[in-house]
Amino acid sequence: MPGHSADTTADEVNTDTPKPALPLSKVYVEPTSRCNLMCRTCMRNVWDEPLGNMTPATFARVIDGLSAFDPPPAVFFGGIGEPLFHPGLVSMVRQAKAAGASVEAITNGTLLDERYARDLIAAGLDVLWVSLDGATPESYADVRLGAALPDVLANLARFQALCDSRRSPSPRMGIVFVAMKRNVAELPDMVRLAADWGVPKLRVQNLSHSFDDTGPEAEYMEILDFTAAEALWQEGDTEGRALAEESFAEARALAGRLGVALRLPSLGEGDRPARARGAPGCDWPWRSSYVRHDGKVQPCCMLMGDGRAILGDARGAGFEGAWRGPAYGAFRAALLSDAPPDVCRGCSMYRGVF
Numbered sequence: 001m002p003g004h005s006a007d008t009t010a011d012e013v014n015t016d017t018p019k020p021a022l023p024l025s026k027v028y029v030e031p032t033s034r035c036n037l038m039c040r041t042c043m044r045n046v047w048d049e050p051l052g053n054m055t056p057a058t059f060a061r062v063i064d065g066l067s068a069f070d071p072p073p074a075v076f077f078g079g080i081g082e083p084l085f086h087p088g089l090v091s092m093v094r095q096a097k098a099a100g101a102s103v104e105a106i107t108n109g110t111l112l113d114e115r116y117a118r119d120l121i122a123a124g125l126d127v128l129w130v131s132l133d134g135a136t137p138e139s140y141a142d143v144r145l146g147a148a149l150p151d152v153l154a155n156l157a158r159f160q161a162l163c164d165s166r167r168s169p170s171p172r173m174g175i176v177f178v179a180m181k182r183n184v185a186e187l188p189d190m191v192r193l194a195a196d197w198g199v200p201k202l203r204v205q206n207l208s209h210s211f212d213d214t215g216p217e218a219e220y221m222e223i224l225d226f227t228a229a230e231a232l233w234q235e236g237d238t239e240g241r242a243l244a245e246e247s248f249a250e251a252r253a254l255a256g257r258l259g260v261a262l263r264l265p266s267l268g269e270g271d272r273p274a275r276a277r278g279a280p281g282c283d284w285p286w287r288s289s290y291v292r293h294d295g296k297v298q299p300c301c302m303l304m305g306d307g308r309a310i311l312g313d314a315r316g317a318g319f320e321g322a323w324r325g326p327a328y329g330a331f332r333a334a335l336l337s338d339a340p341p342d343v344c345r346g347c348s349m350y351r352g353v354f
Contacts, residue, residue, distance in 0.1 A: 024069055024323065026288040028301055029062060030054065030079025031086035033293050037108055039144050053086050054293040058315050062291055063099050065319025077105040078129075079292070079301060084111040090119045097124035106131060106176065108144065109152040117159045125171045129203075130156055133178045135189035160197050174201035179265070180230035184244050187251040195258035202255065204248075206265040207231045232267060241267055285332050289323060297322040299331060309343045 032053045066072050075096040077083040084107050086092070096103045105120070106129040120128070130152075133139075137149040156173070163171055177183075177190050187204065194202045207230050232244040248264050255262035285299040292298065297312040297319065311331055312322020322328060334341050 024073045024287065024289070026074045026076055027062070027066060027319070028076045028078060028288065028290040029059070029092075030081065030291065030293045030301075031059075031077055031083045031089055031092060032081040033079065034085050035080075035082040035108075036085055036110060037082070037144055051081070052293050053088075054092075054295070056088065056091075058293075058295040059088075059092055059095070061295070061314045062319050063095055065314065065321070065323070066096075066101060067099055068320040072099055072101045073288075074102045074104065077103070079290070081293070082108055082111065084116060090116075090123050093120060093123040093125050102126045104129060109155050112155040112159055114158060114162075117155075117162055121162060121166070121171055127170070127172050127174060128159065129174045129176050131176050131178070132190065132193075133180070134183050135186035135193060139183045139186060157197065160199070164198070172201075173197070173199050174203065175199055177202060177204045179204050179206055179232055179244065179247075181232065181240055181243070182230060184232060184247045187247045188254050191251050191254045191258065191260055191262065194260045199260070201261045201263075203263045204251075204265055206267075232265075285328070285335060289319075291319065297328075299328075309341060 033051045034053065066075070077089065077092065083089055083105050089105070093103050093105070103125055104127040105125060109130050109132070132149075132152070133144060134149065160173055163173065175190065175194050177187065179187060191202060193199075232240060244267055248267070252262060252264065254260075288300070290298045290301045291314055295313050295315040296310045297314060298309055299311060309331065311327040312319075312325055314322065317325065331341060335344065
């Protein structure tokens, strides 16, 4: 029924369990699991599952489901693949806007030529997030294999210029920076870059260093070896933490002076506020959802691979049916219990909470 929030389902599943009263605010849609790059940190390096694109029919089912919510949630195009690699992305943006949603997308920037930029702007895109993991060509190329920073920066500068020429509040551009030991010292330079372009937001993420639900033979271990070596807040790494703290402090001060909204990650368990017993480690399953390119619905984008907390299928009961269905309700109830789902125990957002 239109207007009902996620906590309605949680009530139906377990009326004795307290839960956050949060409406659905954002749906992450993965247009494709394909990409034109092969980055060091990408899970696709060790997957053997088939890659694919979301079909028009599947996306139509997602949009139909979102129309049941008032107001409609924001739509964020992103996921394992590169959204701009999907040939129908502009049409998907246009359809989401027609449904009344605000629309964001994330890109590596390599495919953002002038025609693509103009088409996305004309389609009504509200925010374009750009992944930049280095402020120098050397550090950038060391992670983003197959990409050249000068080319990406030229694409982004052109996009920003096109936005500025419209004299309109949208679209806006934001930068996402994945902080690692190899690039964290460049964070202040990234703040300067954002200020020079007039980019209002810079979000910094840390590589998750541990997934406790995976054993030594798990398919993720090759990637985890890299993330463990590069994570900023790995336990016992005092030297790495000191480097990150110094860079974060300089970037924070610089952002304040230059007017850039900077969001930094935690540098360890001690930086996180205490949570009451029974409170979930994050509120994703109540306020947002993730729809894979094949229509499968997950509670968040961190759960990779088949069979890992699939809570519905937009092609069947539709997105609304999945969101309000018993599988989602049971998942939320489990998160508020003393026995959270195994797939969440290893996530860095839950670490030390349960």
